[in-house]
Amino acid sequence: xxxxxxxxxxxxxxxxxxxxxxxxxxxxxxxxxxxxxxxxxxxxxxxxxxxxxxxxxxxxxxxxxxxxxxxxxxxxxxxxxxxxxxxxxxxxxxxxxxxxxxxxxxxxxxxxxxxxxxxxxxxxxxxxxxxxxxxxxxxxxxxxxxxxxxxxxxxxxxxxxxxxxxxxxxxxxxxxxxxxxxxxxxxxxxxxxxxxxxxxxxxxxxxxxxxxxxxxxxxxxxxxxxxxxxxxxxxxxxxxxxxxxxxxxxxxxxxxxxxxxxxxxxxxxxxxxxxxxxxxxxxxxxxxxxxxxxxxxxxxxxxxxxxxxxxxxxxxxxxxxxxxxxxxxxxxxxxxxxxxxxxxxxxxxxxxxxxxxxxxxxxxxxxxxxxxx
Amino acid sequence: xxxxxxxxxxxxxxxxxxxxxxxxxxxxxxxxxxxxxxxxxxxxxxxxxxxxxxxxxxxxxxxxxxxxxxxxxxxxxxxxxxxxxxxxxxxxxxxxxxxxxxxxxxxxxxxxxxxxxxxxxxxxxxxxxxxxxxxxxxxxxxxxxxxxxxxxxxxxxxxxxxxxxxxxxxxxxxxxxxxxxxxxxxxxxxxxxxxxxxxxxxxxxxxxxxxxxxxxxxxxxxxxxxxxxxxxxxxxxxxxxxxxxxxxxxxxxxxxxxxxxxxxxxxxxxxxxxxxxxxxxxxxxxxxxxxxxxxxxxxx
Numbered sequence: 001x002x003x004x005x006x007x008x009x010x011x012x013x014x015x016x017x018x019x020x021x022x023x024x025x026x027x028x029x030x031x032x033x034x035x036x037x038x039x040x041x042x043x044x045x046x047x048x049x050x051x052x053x054x055x056x057x058x059x060x061x062x063x064x065x066x067x068x069x070x071x072x073x074x075x076x077x078x079x080x081x082x083x084x085x086x087x088x089x090x091x092x093x094x095x096x097x098x099x100x101x102x103x104x105x106x107x108x109x110x111x112x113x114x115x116x117x118x119x120x121x122x123x124x125x126x127x128x129x130x131x132x133x134x135x136x137x138x139x140x141x142x143x144x145x146x147x148x149x150x151x152x153x154x155x156x157x158x159x160x161x162x163x164x165x166x167x168x169x170x171x172x173x174x175x176x177x178x179x180x181x182x183x184x185x186x187x188x189x190x191x192x193x194x195x196x197x198x199x200x201x202x203x204x205x206x207x208x209x210x211x212x213x214x215x216x217x218x219x220x221x222x223x224x225x226x227x228x229x230x231x232x233x234x235x236x237x238x239x240x241x242x243x244x245x246x247x248x249x250x251x252x253x254x255x256x257x258x259x260x261x262x263x264x265x266x267x268x269x270x271x272x273x274x275x276x277x278x279x280x281x282x283x284x285x286x287x288x289x290x291x292x293x294x295x296x297x298x299x300x301x302x303x304x305x306x307x308x309x310x311x312x313x314x315x316x317x318x319x320x321x322x323x324x325x326x327x328x329x330x331x332x333x334x335x336x337x338x339x340x341x342x343x344x345x346x347x348x349x350x351x352x353x354x355x356x357x358x359x360x361x362x363x364x365x366x367x368x369x370x371x372x373x
Numbered sequence: 374x375x376x377x378x379x380x381x382x383x384x385x386x387x388x389x390x391x392x393x394x395x396x397x398x399x400x401x402x403x404x405x406x407x408x409x410x411x412x413x414x415x416x417x418x419x420x421x422x423x424x425x426x427x428x429x430x431x432x433x434x435x436x437x438x439x440x441x442x443x444x445x446x447x448x449x450x451x452x453x454x455x456x457x458x459x460x461x462x463x464x465x466x467x468x469x470x471x472x473x474x475x476x477x478x479x480x481x482x483x484x485x486x487x488x489x490x491x492x493x494x495x496x497x498x499x500x501x502x503x504x505x506x507x508x509x510x511x512x513x514x515x516x517x518x519x520x521x522x523x524x525x526x527x528x529x530x531x532x533x534x535x536x537x538x539x540x541x542x543x544x545x546x547x548x549x550x551x552x553x554x555x556x557x558x559x560x561x562x563x564x565x566x567x568x569x570x571x572x573x574x575x576x577x578x579x580x581x582x583x584x585x586x587x588x589x590x591x592x593x594x595x596x597x598x599x600x601x602x603x604x605x606x607x608x609x610x611x612x613x614x615x616x617x618x619x620x621x622x623x624x625x626x627x628x629x630x631x632x633x634x635x636x637x638x639x640x641x642x643x644x645x646x647x648x649x650x651x652x653x654x655x656x657x658x659x660x661x662x663x664x665x666x667x668x669x670x671x672x673x
Contacts, residue, residue: 010448010453010457012450013450013453013454078414078418079416081414082414082415082416084413084414085384085385085386085389085413085414085415086380086381086384086385086386087386088386088387088388089388190411191411191413192411193411194409194410194411194412194585194586195585196409196516197512197513198513323511323512323513327512332414332419333419333583335418335419336418336419336420336421336423336583337418337419337420337500337583338420339418339420339421340418340419340420340421340500341420343420343421343443343450343451344443344444344449344450344451345444345482345561346444346632346647347444347445347482347483347545347561347562347563347630347632347647348482348544348545348546348561348563350563350609350630350631350632350633350647351544351545351563351564351565351609352544352545353633354544354609354610355540355542355543355544357610358540358610359538359539359540359542362538362539362540363538363539366539
C-alpha cells in the first residue's frame, strides 16, 4: 500500500519544532539572542499584554514566552496560562485600594481640572504617527545617553506618588450611587469555578480582565457604533503600580508583598431611573488589567456597563449579552479552537460525505421517478 | 515532581486533579448530564483534546497502560503529541497501541472496533458538549431544556431534515439518549460508533476542556440514538452499487469503519480501516490463517 494514514507523526512534530527553532536563530553569527530585560523594557506594551491575557503577573516568564514564541502575543499568553495550571492557589488578596496606586499617568475627560490635576504621562494619544527614520540605525551611544539626559532635567520630587480618585469627587457631589460596602463580598475566581449563567459581576470582570484585547475592543466597538448605547465619559483612566497586600504567613497581618503594573479605567454613563423612587444618578463601568493597556481597560469598562444593563433589563444587543461577551473574548480559548480545525477530520468528513451522497442519491431517484411518472 | 520535565506528576496541581475526579463521580451518578468544572489551560491548544487530557491526567497512576488515538490512529500527529506529553509528565506509566492491553484509552473521533471490557475506561475528546447547540445558542436556556428533558426542538430539526432532504442529515455527533433521560453529544464519533455505547462494558467519559464540561456513559447503560419509529437511525453506508460490503484494501476486513482516499498512483478510490490497531490485528490473523492453510496443504 502506498498510503498509510498520517504515519510518522512523531518525526513530523520534531521536524516542525526544529524548524521553528531555526527561524528563531536564523540570524546566525550576525545575531544575538533577545535578552529578557530588553523585552520587558523595549517591548513593554506587548509584555504587559501577554501578562494580562495570560492571567499571570510574572514579568520574567512573560518575557521568556515572548522570546520563545517570537512575539506572537496569543501563543505567549497561552504558554503563560498553561504554566499557571501547574500552580495551586495558596491565598487570596483582600480587595486592593487603587487610590494607593503609584501613578505614572492619570487623565479624566469629564473635567478640565480634577483634584490633583491631570497627568498626561507617557502616551501616544496626541503624538503624530510618523515613522522616526532616525531610529532606523540608532546608535548604542545615543540610545544610552537619552535616559541620563532625561533624568538630569526632571525634578523627581515635584510630583506626588498618589492622587485622589475622580469618582470620589463625583460621589461627594451626589452624582453617583454611594458605594455599597455590602458588595465587598468574596470575588468569583474564574480559574477555580466554571461560569454558570447568570454569573456575578465579579466573574464578568475577571473574565474580561484576562480577555484578548482585540476581542474586547471588537465587541465594545459594536456598542460604541450603535449596537448599544453606553456613550461613556472617561471619569478617570489611571496607569501605575498597585501595591499588592497579602496576609503575613505568621502574624496574619496585611503586608505589602510587591506591586503590579495595572491600567484602570472608570467610565460614567447616562443615568437610569431608580425603581425604588430614589434620586437618579449616573451609572458606572469599570475596567482594569495588568500592564499598560488603555484600549483594553476602556473597552472593558464600556462592556462592564453594557453587561450590567443587559443583566438588569435583558440584552438587546450582543454587547449586552453576558453569554455572548464572556464566552467569546478569551484569546486562549478562541485561538485554540480556531487552530484545531487544521487537525485531521477524516472520520467526520467521511461521515459528512456519506450523508451528502445518500441525500443526492435520494434526490436523483426522486427526479427519475418524476420524469418517468 | 518529575525530574525529567520539572513538572508535577500529571502536570496539573493536585487540587485541579481532585476537582476533575469529583466531577467524574458526579457525571457517573447522573448519566449524560454535563457537569461543569473549572478546566485548566493545558500546554496544547484548546480544541486539541485538553478536556480529554485533563481526564486522563487526573485518572492515570503508575502501573496504568495508556493508549492514545486520533481518527483511529495511534500515530497521527495529535495522538503522538498527547501521548508524548503524558509520558513526559507521568513517569512509571506504560503506553500501548493494542486496544486490549490498555487500561485507559484517550481517543478523538473514534471508539475502537474491538469491544472494550469492564476493566477499561475510554476518554473521548469533545469540542461541543451540548447536543442542543444546533437549536439553541444560549447555554443558560439549554440548561433549562436539559433539566426538563425538553428535546422537542431537536426532534423538530430531525423532522425538518426529512421534509427537506428525505434523510436525517446529522452525520456525526449523533444525539443519543442515555438511560431514557438526558440526550448527550457523543463527541464527533461517526454514527457507526454510536451503537458501541449501548450496554458498553467499559466506562465512557467525555471531556470538553474549552467548554468546561465533563459527562459520562456508565457501564451497561442504555444508549439510544434519537430517531422516529418510521425513520430509523442508520450508520454510515459502506456498500457498493451492487450491495456488497466494501472491504479494507489492506487487511480485507468487512466489519470496520473505513477511511476513503484516492490512491495517488492510479487515481482510484480506495478504502482502509480507520482503526489502525484493528487493521493490524486482522492482518496478523489473516497471515496466521494463511500459514495454517499452507501447513495443511503441505501435510495432505
